[in-house]
Amino acid sequence: MDVILFLIFAIIAVVCAVNVVVQTHPISSAISLIGVMASLAVLYLLLGAEFIAMAQIIVYAGAVMVLFVFVIMLLNAGAESKRGRSLMAQLLGMPLLIAFLALASYFIQRLYPTGAIVHFGVFQGGSAQSVGMALFTTYLLPFEVTSVLILIGIVGAVVLARKELP
């Protein structure tokens, strides 16, 4: 059952991620990205991270992607032209990317050959209670700094997006 669920949602995630890259219209890319985030939330649940899965749905698929779709609609962004990026990126990018992926997969296989198996329900530490306990005791200072960062983000967005004063 674990393997079936993992394979279904991993395939959905990879197909949607490929779609993000190959679609020419930004709104299609945004919708595909929402698909990636939703399937990643299911994979988080399989790994026992309940709080993070819900935060992924609410924060990423809800808030951040709505912001993206708003901006795409606001700018009326059409399909991008077909002319490619610089020749260097085209020629060097793909081989280096494949080399990176092959090396990463090789070392992951070397690191975790067979012993590490993920069973659903074994790890119980991902509930809101344990995450909140760690967040408000061990990681209290970073949490408070994060709230300042969010405040700076709000002020920055307002300052950047306001109308120019006459």
Next chain:
Amino acid sequence: MSGVPLAWYLILSAVLFSLGIAGFLFRKSVITIFMSIELMLNAVNLSFVAFSYQLKQVNGHIFTFFVMVVAAAEAAVGLAIILTVFKNRSTLNVDELNSMKN
């Protein structure tokens, strides 16, 4: 009861990260490049959660939480910058946004 090897999660994370890099390198629209960055952040989050499972510690979840918060702030500021750039230059193509080049 059969389980999924941890390496599959990590390889899925690497694949998603590579697709994010591919989008970053080969796309021209600023908004799509920004979405590729979000895709890479998501891939890293998946490996954080997978390692958190393997080590049976909640720390990886905390880091994922912080990455999410930073990504939300980054999206707000970044999209505001994109709006301003579009207002001034009326283009979203990164090849034409080269006023700092000369």
